[in-house]
Amino acid sequence: MNEPLLEVKRLSKHFSGRGGAQIHALTDVSFKMQPGEMLGLVGESGSGKSTLGRSILRLLGPSDGQIIFNGIDITHLSARDMRPVRRQMQMIFQDPFSSLDPRMTAGQIVSEALAIHKLVARANRSARVADLLRMVGLAAEDATRYPHQFSGGQRQRIGIARALAVEPAFLVADEPVSALDVSVQAQILNLLQDLQEELTLTVLFISHDLAVVKQLCQRVMVLYLGRIMETAPAGRLYAGPKHPYTEALLSAAPVPVPGAKRSRTPIGGDAPSTLHPPSGCVFRTRCPYAIAECSQVVPELREVEPGHFKACIRDVL
C-alpha cells in the first residue's frame, strides 16, 4: 500500500446547542484515502457527511481527533500555515446558484484563487482561465459572462473549474449534482469521472444517492448519526452489505425498474436526534437485529473481509 494522502483519526465534532446541549455531529471517525481514490460518503440528512467534508478542509475546527494530510498533521495548523495546504485541497459545493458570487464574471471566479496563491503571472492568467473553462466543457468566451447567464449545469462546471484552478490533489465534492436537473446530472457526473481519472485526483464524494455513488466510487463509507457504520469496496458493499443499516438503506432506495423490488427490509421511524444519540450502537433503535447487548457497547469498526469493515457486534448478515 502507498502512503495514504489523507488519514483521519478518531475525528469528532460537537456543536454547542442552546442551554449547553451538545450536538454530536461526528464521533470517532477514522479512515484513510489512497492517492487517486474516489471514496463515496453516504448517509441521510444529519448523518454528518457535510460536517466531515468541511472538517477535513478545516472549514470547521474539529473537536477531537487528527487530520493528517500528505503526512502533515493539519488539525491545529494556523490560518497562515494552512494556506499552502489549502491549495492542495478544494471543494465543490451542492448549490451552484448560491456558491458563485453573482457580481463576479466566470473568469474572475475561476482566476481569484490563482491570484490568492500567486500561481500564474497576471499576464498569463486569462490564458489559464480559458484552459480551465475548456477543461470543464465551457468556452473560453464564457469568461466574461456572469453566473446568472448560465444554466445550473454550466454553473456547476464553473464551480468545478474554480476548484481545479489551483491544481489540488484532493477534492471534497458535496452533493455536486443534487441541485441539478435530472437530464443534466449525468453530464456533470461524467465530467467529474473524467477529470478524476485524467488528473488522478483524490475525491471524497458526498451523496445521499446510493446509485450515484455506485456509478463513480471505488469505495464507499456509510455514515449514520455521525459514526461510520460500514466501509467497503463499492462492489462488495452493494452486493452484500454487512451492516444492518446499509442493508436497510439499500433496500429503501428506489430503483428505476417497475416491480423490481418487493424484498424490502423495512426500518421504521426516523433517525434519532444528534442531541441525544442512543447509547451503545446508534442504529440499535431502528435495527431489526438489535439485542440487549447493542445498547451497552459502542461497536468498534472491525474488518470482516479484506477491506470490508463494519461497526456491528452481530454477524447476522
Add this chain to the structure above:
Amino acid sequence: MITAADPLLTVRDLRTHFFTGAGVVKSVDGVSFQVRRGETLALVGESGSGKSVTSLSILRLLAASGKIVSGRIEFTSRDGQNRDLTRVSEAEMRTIRGNEIAMVFQDPMSSLNPAYTVGDQIAESIMLHRRTRRREALEIAAQMLEKVGISGAGCRIRDYPYQLSGGMCQRVMIAIALSCNPSLLIADEPTTALDVTVQAQILDLLRKLQEELQMGILFVTHNLAVVAEIAHRVAVMYGGRVVEDGWTSEMFRSPKHPYTRALLNSIPAIGRHPARLQAIPGNPPNPLTLPPGCAFEPRCQYAIAECSRAIPNLVHTGNEHWVRCIRHGSL
C-alpha cells in the same frame, strides 16, 4: 385521450400561461392525461417542465399572473357529477378543494403552521367541510393520525410541528389531505425532502391508503426510481407538454419518446453500472423561448429537419400508450 375504466380526472389540452414583464411564459402548453379511480398516475418532469403548474391549475391555485387560457379539466365528483374545473365558480371550487381533491406538498415542515397543534390543523379541514364540532373533529383527527401510522395519536394531536420529524410532518400532511376522504389526491414531490428510509415508509403508506380508499393519485415527481415504485401509469412532461403517456412497466421497458429513453439511460441505477453514463447534451428549454417545433429537438440524437418545423401531435401507439414524436415509428 379517452379510456373506458372509471375516469376521475381528465385533463384535455390544458394551457396555462403566465403573463410576466419578460413576456408570456407558456408553462403548460397542451397537456392531456387521465387519472382513474384507484390508480396512480405519475406526472414526471424536470424543473420548468410544467408539472407543478399543471397540478396547481387543477386546483386553481395559480399565482395572479397565471391564467388557464384554454383546455378542459373534467372531474367527476362523489355525486357522479362531471364538471369542467376551468369553468366552475370560485365558491364551487372551494367545496371541491380539500373535500374532493386534496393536495400534499413537497416540504412538510413549511406547509404546516408552526403556531397550531397538528390536531387543530387536521380538525380545521374537517370542520371546514363537514358539519362537526371541534371535539368531534379532534377525535376524527386522532383517528386519521392512527391511520397514517402515527402511534399514540391521542397525545400526538397536541404536538406542534416542531416536535415532529420531517417524516412525521409529512404523515400529518397526508392525514389532513385524507381527512375529508377525497377521491383524488395530488401529491407534489411528497418524498423529495425526505430521507430514503423515510421515503420508503411514505410510499408504502400511500400505496396502502390508496388500496383502502380507492382514491386516484396524481403523483408529481422528477424521480424516475420513485415512479417505478408507485405509479400504474406515467405521463412524461417536457417543455410544458406531455411527450409520452403509458403504463409504467411498458414505459420503462420500451420507452417510445427519445427524451424518455435518454432520461432512463442517463440515470445511474444500482444493479446497472456502465463505464460511463449516457449523458443528454444541452439543457432543458427555457419556457420563455421554447423552440417552434418539438421542445426536445435541440438535444435529440434522432432529430431531423422536420422536427423543428411544427409541434408534433400526441399519437396513440396502442395499449393506451401515447407519444409526441414524429419519428417514434422508426426508432
